Amino acid sequence: MPTMTIDKFNARRLARLKARRKLWLDVHLYLGLFVGVILAVVGLTGGILVFYQEAQEVLNPELAIVLVPPENQKKLYALDEIIAAAESVKPQGGRLFKVYYPRKPDVAYKLLYFAKEAQQANNGDGYYNFVDNGYYIFVDPYTGQVKGIQLWHPKGRYWGRPLVSFIMQLHWCLLLGKTGSIINGILAAFSIISLLTGLIVWWPLTGKFMQALTFKLRPGSVRFNFDLHKTVGFYATIVLMPVLFSGIYMNLPIQMNELVKLFSPVNRPDVFSTVPAEVHSGVPQAGQQPINAADAEAIVQKGYPAGKLWMLNAPKNREDVYVVMKRDLTELSRFIGYRDFAIDQYSGDIVNIYDRGTGSFGDVFIDWQWPLHSGHAFGWTGRILVLFSGLACPVLYVTGVIRWLQKRKAKQLKKDKINCHITAEYEIDQLKHCRISTFE
Secondary structure, X not given: OOHHHHHXXXXXXXXXXXXXXXXXXXXXXXXXXXXXXHHHHHHHHHHHHOOHHHHHHHXXXXXXXXXXXXXXXXXXXXXXXXXXXXXXXXXXXXXXXXEEOOOOOOEOEEEEEEEOXXXXXXXXXXXXXXXXXXXXXXXXXXXXXXXXXXXXXXXXXXXXXXXXXXXXXXXXXXXXXXXXXXXXXXXXXXXXXXXXXXXXXXXXXXXXXXXXXXXXXXXXXXXXHHHHHHHHHHHHHHHHHHHHHHHHHHHOHHHHHHHHHOOOOOOOOEOOEOOOOOOOOOOOOOOOOOOOHHHHHHHHHHHOXXXXXXXXXXXXXXXXXXXXXXXXXXXXXXXXXXXXXXXXXXXXXXXXXXXXXXXXXXXXXXXXXXXXXXXHHHHHHHHHHHHHHHHHHHHHHHHHHHHHHHHHHHHHHHHHHHHHHHHHHHHHHHHHHHXXXXXX
16 A cells, blocks of 8 residues: 555544544543533542541541450450440440441440330330441450440431441432432443543553653643643543442442342342342241340351451341351452351251352352442552542542643634634725725
8 A cells, every 4th residue: 555545544534533533532521511510520529438447436536446465364254244345335226237346456346236215115126227326336355345335327417427328328329318328320431431531531542652641741830730630530440430330339239239130140239238138037936035146256266267357247127137247268359358248046957058259140240339339348558549549539639620721822822813804804905995095
């Protein structure tokens, strides 16, 4: 093929690519302007929440932090004693929902109780409901003493709650309840589209990838803003894509489960629970009393001592089971080594064991969502990467808006210059016409 023909072919191809890039640029621009502000808020709050446990301990050390006694004086209280201490100070009508085991030696037990408002106190078994008031009760594992009570989830309002709880609600539902969580899930999907179009726009048509991945030396303010947007956007997208997708899953679990079932069977109910719906406690014998949480813990520890206890869910009603959760089971996975046990609240039998990262493709896929969303799948490295990707969201929005305003200003200046040039030519023509008329 002659050189002239090749050059024309390449020129036409480059023109087509530029036209297509302009289309994607418009999509990226308008999605970024309307979705970006929400992504900035959700990303920033999500980055902070990667370290929500540490944040609670820093903000409320008088509740969460305990003094570790010398080794020769150390005595750890049993779970039944810890719960008994919490029960002695629980709010009226409160029922135990969850036990958070100390994650470090100097951290207290944290027990979550839900209590109905006075007018709802006689509504039968449905005591677990996120519209009820939620309280954390902190208990020292070495003294068995209650360190304090914290109203974590006040019913029907977002103000007057701890800062970390407020940030959680802002991140999850934009302070709009269930409706907000649905909106958030939909906006996360649009955010993924915005990121993908950003990658298309970023892709260097000339093949100069190194230039596209770095900052220009000694740039002006306009170029610096452009380089900051494209460079931060590229590196943040690598982490944000799985984080945003898992965010869709957590906000729209039923819809996402149905989508996954099109490709693989799913045994776990959703991203929040590993106990199948058909697993429940049996019918108690006459006069048979339920076991308590300490009994459930002991049953698991006796049969399956490996791993570290990290959470225990109490039964929500008479048919429900205890769920004891263990982590750091490296024989399962270095990344998502979690094992959950369902225990019949009457017989004490282990009726279900769920090893995360096993089972069908659909189950494994769901198992990865929370560890990826929080960064816990890759330890401190993963958490820090998720933190920085969250902080990148407001940076991308601000630099994107600045870039849009800069381009608008440049277009206006160009338009004014053209108008000025046309006006000047018109005035010159008028002057010439005037001179010719006078001469005639």
